[in-house]
Amino acid sequence: MKKAIIYRLALVAMVLPFFLTTACTPEEPDGGEEEITTVTLTFTNGPTVTWKEGGATPTITLDANTTYAVAATFLNEEDPNDVEDVTEEIRAEDDEHIVCYEVTGGANLTITRTDSDGTYEVGLATSWVTTDASSGTMLLKLRHQPGVKDGTCTPGDSDVEVDFNVEIQ
Amino acid sequence: MKCWLIWGTLLLTGWGTLTAQTCDLQLSGKVFELEQELPIPFAQVRLVETDQVALTDENGVFHFKELCPGQYTLVCEHSAYARHELLHDLEEDHDVTINLEAGSKNLDTVVVLGHRAAAEALQSKQVLDKVTLAETRGQDLASAVARLPGVSILRTGGNIGKPVVHGLHSNRVVILNNGIPLEGQQWGSEHAPEIDPFLASSIALIKGAESVRYGAGAMGGVILVEPRPLGDSLQFGGKVHLVGQSNGRQGIVSGQLHGGLGKHPGWKWRVQGTLKKGGNLRAPNYFLENTGERGQNFSGTLRYQSWKKGLEIFYSRFHTRLGILSSAHLGGRSDLEAALESPIPIGADTVGFTYDLKRPYQDITHNLAKAKAYWRLPGGRLDVVYAYQYNRRREFDKHKPRGRDENGQDKAELDFQIHTHFLEGLWKHEPWKGMLGTWGVSGLYQNNYLNGRPFIPNFVAFNGAVFGSERLKLGRWEWEAGLRYDYRWVHSAREVRGQDIFEIQDFQSVSWNLGGMVKVSELFHLKAHLGRAWRPPHVNELFSDGLHHGAGTVEIGNPDLDAEQALKGIASLEWFPGQNWQIDLSTYYQRFGNFIYKRPDGLAVTVRGTFPQLTYVQTPARLQGADLSLRYQPKAGLTWEGQASWLDALDLNNGQPLIYMPANWWESTLGYQIGPKGTHVVSYLKVGLRQVAEQTRVPIAASPEEDDWLPPPAGYTIWHLRWATEWELGNKRRLEIGGRVDNLFNLAYRDYLNRFRYFSDELGRNIQLRVSLLF
Numbered sequence A: 001m002k003k004a005i006i007y008r009l010a011l012v013a014m015v016l017p018f019f020l021t022t023a024c025t026p027e028e029p030d031g032g033e034e035e036i037t038t039v040t041l042t043f044t045n046g047p048t049v050t051w052k053e054g055g056a057t058p059t060i061t062l063d064a065n066t067t068y069a070v071a072a073t074f075l076n077e078e079d080p081n082d083v084e085d086v087t088e089e090i091r092a093e094d095d096e097h098i099v100c101y102e103v104t105g106g107a108n109l110t111i112t113r114t115d116s117d118g119t120y121e122v123g124l125a126t127s128w129v130t131t132d133a134s135s136g137t138m139l140l141k142l143r144h145q146p147g148v149k150d151g152t153c154t155p156g157d158s159d160v161e162v163d164f165n166v167e168i169q
Numbered sequence B: 001m002k003c004w005l006i007w008g009t010l011l012l013t014g015w016g017t018l019t020a021q022t023c024d025l026q027l028s029g030k031v032f033e034l035e036q037e038l039p040i041p042f043a044q045v046r047l048v049e050t051d052q053v054a055l056t057d058e059n060g061v062f063h064f065k066e067l068c069p070g071q072y073t074l075v076c077e078h079s080a081y082a083r084h085e086l087l088h089d090l091e092e093d094h095d096v097t098i099n100l101e102a103g104s105k106n107l108d109t110v111v112v113l114g115h116r117a118a119a120e121a122l123q124s125k126q127v128l129d130k131v132t133l134a135e136t137r138g139q140d141l142a143s144a145v146a147r148l149p150g151v152s153i154l155r156t157g158g159n160i161g162k163p164v165v166h167g168l169h170s171n172r173v174v175i176l177n178n179g180i181p182l183e184g185q186q187w188g189s190e191h192a193p194e195i196d197p198f199l200a201s202s203i204a205l206i207k208g209a210e211s212v213r214y215g216a217g218a219m220g221g222v223i224l225v226e227p228r229p230l231g232d233s234l235q236f237g238g239k240v241h242l243v244g245q246s247n248g249r250q251g252i253v254s255g256q257l258h259g260g261l262g263k264h265p266g267w268k269w270r271v272q273g274t275l276k277k278g279g280n281l282r283a284p285n286y287f288l289e290n291t292g293e294r295g296q297n298f299s300g301t302l303r304y305q306s307w308k309k310g311l312e313i314f315y316s317r318f319h320t321r322l323g324i325l326s327s328a329h330l331g332g333r334s335d336l337e338a339a340l341e342s343p344i345p346i347g348a349d350t351v352g353f354t355y356d357l358k359r360p361y362q363d364i365t366h367n368l369a370k371a372k373a374y375w376r377l378p379g380g381r382l383d384v385v386y387a388y389q390y391n392r393r394r395e396f397d398k399h400k401p402r403g404r405d406e407n408g409q410d411k412a413e414l415d416f417q418i419h420t421h422f423l424e425g426l427w428k429h430e431p432w433k434g435m436l437g438t439w440g441v442s443g444l445y446q447n448n449y450l451n452g453r454p455f456i457p458n459f460v461a462f463n464g465a466v467f468g469s470e471r472l473k474l475g476r477w478e479w480e481a482g483l484r485y486d487y488r489w490v491h492s493a494r495e496v497r498g499q500d501i502f503e504i505q506d507f508q509s510v511s512w513n514l515g516g517m518v519k520v521s522e523l524f525h526l527k528a529h530l531g532r533a534w535r536p537p538h539v540n541e542l543f544s545d546g547l548h549h550g551a552g553t554v555e556i557g558n559p560d561l562d563a564e565q566a567l568k569g570i571a572s573l574e575w576f577p578g579q580n581w582q583i584d585l586s587t588y589y590q591r592f593g594n595f596i597y598k599r600p601d602g603l604a605v606t607v608r609g610t611f612p613q614l615t616y617v618q619t620p621a622r623l624q625g626a627d628l629s630l631r632y633q634p635k636a637g638l639t640w641e642g643q644a645s646w647l648d649a650l651d652l653n654n655g656q657p658l659i660y661m662p663a664n665w666w667e668s669t670l671g672y673q674i675g676p677k678g679t680h681v682v683s684y685l686k687v688g689l690r691q692v693a694e695q696t697r698v699p700i701a702a703s704p705e706e707d708d709w710l711p712p713p714a715g716y717t718i719w720h721l722r723w724a725t726e727w728e729l730g731n732k733r734r735l736e737i738g739g740r741v742d743n744l745f746n747l748a749y750r751d752y753l754n755r756f757r758y759f760s761d762e763l764g765r766n767i768q769l770r771v772s773l774l775f
Helices: A002-021 A087-092 B002-013 B130-135 B141-145 B333-341 B406-410 B539-543
Strands: A038-043 A048-052 A059-062 A067-076 A097-104 A109-113 A125-130 A134-144 A157-168 B025-033 B044-047 B052-055 B061-067 B070-077 B084-090 B094-100 B125-127 B151-155 B161-165 B173-177 B202-206 B221-226 B237-245 B250-261 B264-278 B293-305 B309-323 B361-377 B380-396 B414-432 B435-452 B458-474 B477-496 B499-521 B524-535 B545-548 B553-556 B564-575 B581-606 B609-635 B638-651 B665-674 B680-692 B716-730 B733-742 B766-774
Touching (some): A067 A087, A097 A109, B044 B061, B052 B061, B070 B094, B130 B733, B141 B151, B141 B161, B161 B173, B161 B221, B553 B581
Parallel strands (some): B025 B094, B173 B221, B553 B609
Antiparallel strands (some): A038 A048, A038 A067, A067 A125, B044 B052, B044 B070, B151 B161, B237 B766, B309 B361, B380 B414, B414 B435, B458 B477, B477 B499, B524 B564, B545 B553, B564 B581, B581 B609, B609 B638, B665 B680, B680 B716, B716 B733
16 A cells, blocks of 8 residues: 555656646747847948848948048847947957958958057947049958957957948049 | 647546556577477467467467566477476577477477567668677767668767768657657757767667657657666676777776666666767868867666566766867858868868867757556556656857856857657557557657747647557568557747747648568568658748858748658568578668758858858658668678668759768678687677768759859778677676777768868778776
8 A cells, every 4th residue: 555655656756847847838039149230330521331131232432532430330220129239348348359341342442440459459440541433342340259369350250240332432 | 728738638548657668578489399300380388477378380480479578487398299498588589499309308408599580570670789889889879870771970070970861860860768759959960869879788770661659750760779678687787888099089988787676576777877088089181179079978777577567767867068170160151161262171280189178069968767667457568658858958159159248158159958748658459360559649748948049949849649550460471550640739939030929830640651571481581661751840940040150051941831741661671592691671762742951042141241041941852772781601700791872862843862962882891700719709800891972963053052062072982990809707797808990091081961071071090999898
């Protein structure tokens, strides 16, 4: 008799985890890590050009033989009601980040980073110098380089890697 | 609350219940007249312990089925011959030969010949023999199974492998871990099975569609990983294995202990564990950065067994941490282009050996708790199994995520947790009008939760099934038929652009199979099996949406996918043309409706860069092929073995071959063996080669962006050596020392089925040494 009770109890103990871990509704998605969805380049005395996920490749139209001061901003617009400015976070961790600008395709454009994390450049602020009229593309990369930043674009991973068309008139 | 209802019903029908069992063994044999070796019909054979009686047929053959492992006393009697008694330890299916002496009153020594018979005789089932299993100690499960024809390996680098059976893998192959279908994140092609191969004393493969018994996933095949049965005859003892491998400077220690519970007959226990540590692996010309691994596995079993009832409780915990080749962890398109152009993995020239593991890596824990019970009731036996599995898979990207707090360093970018409850009730009825059969109900509940970068949705899923199969023996013919009904209900939750989307889907289908076998003669058996299977699309196929850094691809699901249907026919023959020849040949044809696969589909522009995109598509398809296994023994001690696999997979929509299908291969091994003599049991040396053809059956892409990133690599031939020597040390102790050399000539080659073939060569020479002590 006693044995039978122990047996039943053992069975109940084994079924218990089942009841403890079952539900009919899945957990709400947790949204994951913060993604950047939008990259904006703001030109002092010039255009403001925005790259948006899902949109066409934007075109930056600049004047020939001109120097521009440019600020890059990164937004998370995944939830339109809760837009986040990720630029602040990047600035707070500027020793782990670098923004790289690669001009290709024959555009007569030189871009230099004008800000610093104390040791290396960061690239949220840049200076763009154009010469003769031309066109090409510019690849913007936000490289995340925790512990491996060396002032170049090689180490780390790309948090952002987006193309812009460039027209110099 | 619909799923509660479903569960409630199932629990009510199965209450009392929890568990099931492996009293599936067969003891059969032949009774001969000693002097002239003529079969003796109508001899009575009795199993004393179970009080079962069988009469030999006109060929002198008798069978006992559904026996539990243990010690049995066989008594053989015939009025014209002397009575015979024989003690036998039954641990696996056995054939016994009994010789009776006419009229004599003396007891004779009885010859016992061990011969393993297939448990599912009508399916094309292959078992890794003991020697082969021992040779694969220290390798992963995929490498062990891939010793069987019809199997290839889908690899991700050198340390992650999944078995591919007749061109199918992942969600289409069921892996049974000690009788329980392994449930983790098996959809992922870089998610290796979470099983400690040291747990297995037997690894077997069923190549036909076995969906009637094992459910939707079994359309490609079933891999059975079984520990040694805890037989009644098992005394206190154990095993210790030490394995060292030169490549990765890997060391493994594995051990197990088993025994009984003193004065409590019927109770047996076992504990088992494995520790593993390896460093950077090496291709012939360079080290592979960050490819070490760690593993800690443990399992324990307690069982009670009697003729009337039995109970088994099993728990296993598997943990591994696998380094991922750093240079295969890609950013955008420019990274991929650079990696494809570089003849060696980028930066490999500066990589040395280290045991250190860095990001990127995977960290996986799998827990399995199982209870099985059986009761013998009038008319048959009731088995009940309950199993709970908890799998946690964490994937760490190369660099810690941006914007995390200081603890972020250890936070995984992908963190999957899945809980699975499995409950099954089986009724095996006694012979009824010549038929033996099994009927059952099973239920499965899963709760999946993903933390981190959105990749697949969270979901709750329920699967319920009823099934039954019957077998009938008519003379030389044996028939089998089975039927199953499945219902699957999936409630998923995913986030799209900041919005949570909850969705309920359900699927249902009928599976069936038919099988037949004819023994044309004792030396020539023919089998045929036809099975219809189905598989509902998995959530990754429906809703995947995101970046897979480990593969450097963006994977996009398709919410409109329908369930897959498959019909698989397999015909095989076993033929012993002469004393020293054995031929196994099987051919198969599988026709799919709605075959789901992913294929390169242009480029995905994301904020993280432009990545090659893989999209899930669905098409009618057919897979056909053949496996051949030959064995020739020209003289005692000398053996030649050959194996070959051929597969042809076609997308029937466009007439193009299916992408990422295994290439044809064949393997040839010559071995010489001596022993036994005195305390020397056996020693052998084998030399062999494996030749894998170039995969020429690949689709021609409509545009370069839909093409594979690199064409299939050239075919290759790699050589291997294998040796072992085994000695009796007295007191039931045995020592086995063996080893292997893989890739003997250190050939640099790439394999079509390795997802890292775009970046690195396969592993270079590996010298393995192993020592096993059994006591």
